[in-house]
Amino acid sequence: AQKITQTQPGMFVQEKEAVTLDCTYDTSDPSYGLFWYKQPSSGEMIFLIYQGSYDQQNATEGRYSLNFQKARKSANLVISASQLGDSAMYFCAMRELLGNNDMRFGAGTRLTVKP
Amino acid sequence: DTEVTQTPKHLVMGMTNKKSLKCEQHMGHRAMYWYKQKAKKPPELMFVYSYEKLSINESVPSRFSPECPNSSLLNLHLHALQPEDSALYLCASSQGLAGYSDYEQYFGPGTRLTVT
Numbered sequence: 001a002q003k004i005t006q007t008q009p010g011m012f013v014q015e016k017e018a019v020t021l022d023c024t025y026d027t028s029d030p031s032y033g034l035f036w037y038k039q040p041s042s043g044e045m046i047f048l049i050y051q052g053s054y055d056q057q058n059a060t061e062g063r064y065s066l067n068f069q070k071a072r073k074s075a076n077l078v079i080s081a082s083q084l085g086d087s088a089m090y091f092c093a094m095r096e097l098l099g100n101n102d103m104r105f106g107a108g109t110r111l112t113v114k115p
Numbered sequence: 116d117t118e119v120t121q122t123p124k125h126l127v128m129g130m131t132n133k134k135s136l137k138c139e140q141h142m143g144h145r146a147m148y149w150y151k152q153k154a155k156k157p158p159e160l161m162f163v164y165s166y167e168k169l170s171i172n173e174s175v176p177s178r179f180s181p182e183c184p185n186s187s188l189l190n191l192h193l194h195a196l197q198p199e200d201s202a203l204y205l206c207a208s209s210q211g212l213a214g215y216s217d218y219e220q221y222f223g224p225g226t227r228l229t230v231t
Contacts, residue, residue, distance in 0.1 A: 035219055043203055045158070045222035091157055102171055103148075103220055105157035 003027075004092055004106035011111050013082045020067070021077040021109045023092030031097035034075040036066065039089040039108075048090075051075055082113045118142075121206050121223035128196065129231055136191040136226050138206030147189040148220065149181060150205040158205055164189060196230045203227050 003026040013019035025034065036048040051059045051066045059066040067076040079086055092106040119140045128134050138147065146165045150158035163171035164183040172181075178200075180192040189206055207220040 033218075037222075042224070043205075043227070044224040045205060045207070045220075047219045047221065050219055102160050102163060102173075104160075108155075108157055 004094055004104055006092055006106035006109050008109045009107070011109055013079075013111065013113055015084060015113055015115050016081055018078060018080045019082055019111065021079070021090050021092075021111065023075045023077065023106055025073050025075065025092075025094050027073075027094065027096055029096040029098055033095050034066070034068070035093040035095070035103070036064070036075075036077045037091045037093060037105075038086075039091065041088070045091070049077070079111075084113050084115060087111060087113045119206055119208055119221050119223035121204075121226050123226060124224065125227045125229075127229045127231060128193065130196060130198075132196075133192070133194045135193065136204055136206075136228075138189040138191075138208075138223055139187055140208040140221070141187055142208065142210075142221065143186075144208035144210050144221075145186060146209045146218075147183065148207040148209075149189070149191050150207065152203040152205055152225070154202075162191075193228075196228075198230050201229045 005024045007022055032053045034051045038046045038048055049059050049061045049064045049066050051068045058068050063080045065078045067078055089108045089110050091108045093103050095103045122137045148163050149161040151161055152158040160173050161175045162181045167183045167186055178195050182190040203225045205225045206223040209218045209220045
């Protein structure tokens with residue numbers, strides 16, 4: 001059974017600084033996808049970044065990058081140059097190749113950006 | 116267009132009411148999902164439709180009844196709900212078929228349901 005762990009219930013970062021949100025996962029499937037979503041207080045889930053298990057390079061999307069360490073089964077999200085609008089809940093999620101399209105989420109990390 | 120729409124945005128219903136939540140996407144996605152999210156918790160998968168057929172039912176009580184009339188629409192029919200069913204209900208869609216792990220899910224804004 002797959003499992004996603006986010007050990008940081010809350011994080012604070014100063015505006016314009018970088019922050020790393022941790023995510024570890026557990027799966028026996030050799031083929032899987034890792035995703036990060038942002039959920040502001042308004043409720044919508046916003047897709048940020050994707051990393052495939054066979055990708056050789058770490059994924060990047062603008063100010064977001066994913067620090068993928070396959071051997072350690074970790075997929076940390078790095079947000080550079082934090083902005084006040086980055087304050088939100090962040091969820092790490094995984095879907096396995098053989099998982100019938102179901103995506104499982106970690107418990108989430110609430111990020112607060114301080115001015 | 117990467118938009119998934121959900122109606123209504125807010126819903127208050129009594130335990131004897133029958134109501135429906137609606138979800139629509141026009142991205143040509145063939146997989147659609149219903150999630151339930153309680154406050155300060157991650158979304159929990161309820162149902163998955165793939166090619167308009169129910170492929171996953173995560174042991175959801177029968178008072179929740181999903182329906183996929185066509186590839187663009189997904190409904191969730193509600194009947195005889197309990198106060199503990201109050202939550203944010205999120206709809207999502209993806210290109211992904213069974214056997215693909217890399218397609219992201221696009222979420223709608225959700226329906227905030229309160230059962231009184």
